[in-house]
Amino acid sequence: MRYTNDGGQNPRLKVLDQLLVPHEKVYIDVPDVKMAYTVIKTMQIRGAPLIAIVALLGLSVDMNTNAHSIEELDKIDGDATAILLWIRDKMEYLKSSRPTAVNLANALQELDKAMEEAIKNMSGSSSSTTTTTKEVLCKVVLDYSEFMLERDVNDNKAIGKFGAEAILKKTGKDKISLVTICNTGSLATAGYGTALGVARSLQKMEKLESISALETRPYNQGSRLTAFEILEEGMPGGQLICDSAAGALMQTKKVDACVVGADRVCANGDTANKIGTYNLSIIAAFHKIPFYVAAPITSLDITLESGKSIPIEERSSEELISSSKAPAGMPCWNPAFDVTPDCNISGIITEKGVIYPDADGKFNVKAFV
C-alpha cells in the first residue's frame, strides 16, 4: 500500500493489486469510497486488518479530496446531523463489502464515537472559530484513519513478540517449526503481520527452524502471498505444502506449533478464519501440536457469544470453478471462512498478551477487552 498526505489534508491512496502478486506489481489508485469498496469486494486487497485500514483511508481520501463529495458536503455544511448521516451511509456501504472479518465494523464504531465527540465539543466550544462542521469531521476521519495505520504496525510487532515467547515457553524447544495458513503478513496488514509476524519475531530471535505455508485454496493466498513474503524475508526452512498435506507433515516431520490469523474471535474463543483452518486445528489436536490464533484486539467480537453467530462469507461458484479447473456450470459451495472451536485453540495472541483458557478449558475473551 502507498499512502501519502502532503500538505496535512491531502491524503492519497494506492493499493497493491494482490490478485496479481507475486507475478506482477500493479498499484491501483483509490480516489473514493466506491473504489475502496471495489478493491475489498474483489479481493484485490484482503486480510482482516488491511480491509479496515483501506476502507477508512478510502473514506478519508473521498471526503478530503473527491470533488463530488466535497460539493455534496459543502451543501450540507453546518448541519451536523446531515453530515453524520452522509458519512454513516458511506460507512454502511463499506461495511457491506465483506461480512466475516469484524475489524472494519469495530473501526467504524470507534470512528463514529470520535465524530460524535467532535460534534459535541464543537457545540460546547465558546471560541469564535471559523472551522465548519465539515472541516472538523473531515479532519476527524483523516486523523483516525492515519492513527489506525500506525497502530496496526505497532500492534503486530507486539503480537509477534508475545507469540514467539509463548510458543518457545510452551514447547520448551530451542528452534521452532511452524505451520500456517492463508496470508497474515505485511500484505494482509499495515505491516509486519499477525501470525506471520510471530514467525518474523522467531526468525529475528534466531529461533525459527522452519515454516510450512499451506497453499490456501481456492484463492491461494498461501502459495501466492505467504510464499512471496517467506522468500522475501529469507525465512529459514520456508516451504509450501498443499492444503491436504498438513496431516502427513505432522505425522512424518517435526512440527512444533500452528499459528493462524483470525477474521473474528468470539467471546468464548471460537475463531473464524480462512477456510481450511478448522481442518488444520483438528489435525493439530490429533497430533497434540499447540494451535495458536494471532490477532489484534480489533479482531475480537465480544458481542457474539459463540462462533455459531458469525456471518460466513460465501463466494461465487465461478471463483472455485476457475481455480480448480472444474467444468463450467458445476454447482459449488464456496465458503471463504470456517470456525475453529475454542477447544482446539491453545492460546489467542493479541498485542496486550496471550489469552489462555482457564482451568476448565474455557476462554474469557470479554475479560481481556
Ligand SMILES: CSC[C@H]1O[C@H](OP(=O)(O)O)[C@H](O)[C@@H]1O
Ligand atoms: C491478518 S489477516 C486475517 C485473515 O484475513 C484473511 O482472509 P482473506 O484473505 O479472505 O481476506 C485470512 O482469513 C486471514 O487469516
